[in-house]
Amino acid sequence: MSRTSEALVVEGLRKSFGQLEVLRGIDLTVAEHEVVALIGASGSGKSTLLRCINLLEEIDAGRIVIEGQEITAPGIDVDRVRRRIGIVFQSFNLFPHMTVLRNVTLAPRKVLRLPQAEAEGRATALLERFGLADKRDEYPDRLSGGQQQRAAIVRAMAMQPDILLLDEITAALDPELVAEVLDVIRELAAEGMTLVLATHEMGFARDVADRICFLDGGVILEQGPPSEMLVAPREERTQQFLKRIIDAGRL
């Protein structure tokens, strides 16, 4: 596997659901250790883009390259690809019939074939780091939304992915729980984790992202550093979107 400084390259990605074309030619390059925020109105294709990158959706056209390997090539082992790409969902999607520890160790044990002790050691260290050590043996139902989402992040990180995709991970949380989850992401970003995140938290995007991409009508209409994108965007659609966000008091 060739090492490049590009963690992720998306070229001409198209995706339709029936008659509706959600992505109409996405081009996106993410460097290693870069944090890219995807912003845009609901239905602009942010989540679909992330799900396509993780191969949870079949794409109609285009290609996706992770760390120099084209993952959309025919005959690729999708299970192998997904080990390298973590994703955290808006609705946590923890496994309700397993304790937090088993949630976190399931994939390392069954996919990476780590011995139980090693998987649990790794998981416990991660849980401790994210303040969940005492929730190790709890079932997800008994955790707060913020704790559940942090556990979901730990579960994704336990696979030591090359890149982590975050799909509006604070959208389902009560406002007072958002900060604890964002702090975790900040820490991951500071550590050099490559992140692609879809978000409505513009303040957070401004603080943590190296680059912001504005999705509109299934394409990346405009992109640039937060200082430009959130202050003086060039495109009229971006300006309108930002104005609505600011009017709603979310920046």
Added chain:
Amino acid sequence: MTGEAHTTRDELHARRGSRLFGRLRSNGVMIATLSTLVVFGAIGFVVVNAPGWERVQAAFFDPELGMRSLPLLLQALWVNVQLFVLAEVTILAFALLLAVMRSLPGPVFFPFRLMAISYIEFFRAIPGILVIFVLALGVPGLRLPGLPNDQFTWAVVALVLVWSAYVAEVYRAGIEGVHASQEAAARSLGLSRFQGLRYVVLPQAVRRVIPPLLNDFIGLQKDTALVSFVGVVEIFSRTRIIAGGAFNFTPYIVCALIFLVLTIPLARVVDYLVARDRSRQLAGALGSGPARRGRLLGGSPR
């Protein structure tokens, strides 16, 4: 915390134990007992004094014949237990396979889906007794090489074929009840389709359908009596033999009582599991199980 979980479980046990009497204070129990005696006593009195009761008693409730037939029937019941256990274990595995086949997505798996659906539709549509007749009476007579020739085995096969169709549908409901996002989460971690099914989807699906599965257990338990029509001497054949010899219906009543004694505990287990499931789902949201009220004696609502 685990401590909290224990508390809820203990509470649950307390509530379960209290279903009949707990919510009633001690004088409530006395009143309930008294009124039960009066009501049931009155019904008994009316029945026993109705004209023709003596003939009914002689034909249906002959105590001497009842006591004589009981050990013979219990002995024959052993055959039903064997039928039931063998069939049930096979059904649980075979039906799961059918349900999984039916749930496989995508065009590649179309033939498997078609097979599973056709199977289920076919065996749900035809009467079970018909399948038992065809297999248990028809197949042994063929003396097919390498296949068993006894009615018992083919009766088990027939019960398995018929009940697997029902149980597969129960499993399928469970599988479909697990949200697609659970599978997406499993696959996103690199688990294969099979691993996702094995570790994430099926454990949740099976847990959900345990009560309806036990209902089908009860149905199967009763259906073992159908096997009497193909010459397997089980409890119902033995009942018919004794009743026919004595020109008396008492053995049927005894046989019914035996099935009652077998089935009622199972039905209670179903009730308990349904209640436990409900309280577990609520435990996360409310921190406690649902208020349970005595059902028969009507515990006072809070």
